Amino acid sequence: MTATRPAVTVDQEALTAWLVAQGVVAAGAELRVDQLAGGSSNPTFRLREVGGDGVDLVLRRPPDRGALPTAHDMDREYRFQAALAATAVPVAPMVALCRDAAVIGAPFYVMGRLDGVVHARAAAVRELPAGTAPAAALALVRTLAALHAVDPVAVGLGDYARPEPYAARQLRRWRRQWEASRVETVPLVGDVLAALTAAVPDAGPDRIVHGDYNLANVMYERARPERVLAVLDWEMATVGAPEADLGQLLAYWGAAGRLLFADRGGHLPDAAPGMPSAAELVREYHTAGELRVRHIPFWESFAVIKLAIICAGALRRVADPTAEHRTRIESVVAGLANIARDTLKE
Structure with missing residues (x-):
């Protein structure tokens, strides 16, 4: 993000x-x-x-x-x-x-x-030619399916795999991240992490996980802005459950994305007519690839709570935040924690 x-x-x-x-x-x-x-x-x-x-x-x-x-x-x-x-x-x-x-x-x-373009702002999405934004969204999810079709061992990334299930080790990692950047006014983040830990689903096959897959982290061709040129921002990449990436994409596509982009010009999927729904993204993912994602509420909730912790970490990196800035970030963290809690209950 x-x-x-x-x-x-x-x-x-x-x-x-x-x-x-x-x-x-x-x-x-x-x-x-x-x-x-x-x-x-x-x-x-x-x-x-x-x-x-x-x-x-x-x-x-x-x-x-x-x-x-x-x-x-x-x-x-x-x-x-x-x-x-x-x-x-x-x-x-x-x-x-x-x-x-x-x-x-x-x-x-x-x-x-x-030399490409990133559809990272609602204004940029609105300016795309008719039909281009929905096509770009479908290309986004097809590219994700292509990523999850890659065997991590075959491309030399097998050492990133761990014996411990992905969800368990990631929850432990994000608990540590939360402890390092905790916002004391939002204890709900810890509660959601505990609820997720109690609801870890069965593990499927390991694949490459991008870790922050969304429309703003993909570059498109300048001449054909519906065609993916490159996937960007691999700082959270690992080997584990591919469901995590689809959950992340759905988190940005829904209420969490709407909250995050409220002060950045608007929610990207709302910016152009005909954008696919979350359910349509899941169908396209299944059509384009070989994997079938289960336990979607768990993975989407996990994605949202990670976004909350990332926002808290962003506040930590500011040397001397103003009271207004701190209040605004704490409000976003609280809003994301509520969305994560409600998503897990679905």
Whole structure:
């Protein structure tokens, strides 16, 4: 999900020296580094060579402060996208990974820049040609089905699988995240996590899980804005229950998404006529792929409570939030917790 965050600087001299050593840019090159909007909770930058026309890259790194454990893993983002490069799942081309935080103050990776569009705002969805928005929504869910058709072992990601069932280990992880960014005024988050823990469904086959799959995390072709160009923001990717991704998409498509996007120009699925319903998305997913999702209320509720915890984490990353900002975020966290509770009861 998109989060508001302060500007982050990058040591251009150190970065350029490292890129030269990796053979990514030529010796003597001078880079222009511009921070981009979006990029979820990991700051994202465009790298261009001054006076040149060959280097046009994107860099991602963790935030300067407030990073939660396991939530900003550059190695994870890089590996998952690199592993999917030869599959039917569209991703950006990976260029180089730096695990050494001493270079620019944090680990980072560099990828090729894609010239596409992201339908991240309701205004952008409303401006699409007639019929394009519904087609883009169906392409979104078909791409998810393609992701879940990939065997994680076959593409070198089998080491992310764990003997413990995905839901159990994820609930434990998100409880830790909640403890690290707890909003004391919203104890309901802890109650929902406890209810989910008591209702964990049987596990199916492990697949690659994106972790935050939604319309705003997918780039479309500029000339054909209903065709997916790349899936973005892999910071939560893992191997586990594919149902989690469909639950996440449905969470954004429903009341949780409506709440999150209320102050960002409106809910994306409400922005254009003919957008498929949640039930139609599920049918398209089943038609396009081989998997059949069960226990949808559990997975959607789990997705919503994760969004609540992410919002709490975003508040933690703000150095000195105003009382108004804190109240607004706490209200969103509370609203999401209520939606998660009600969804689990369905």
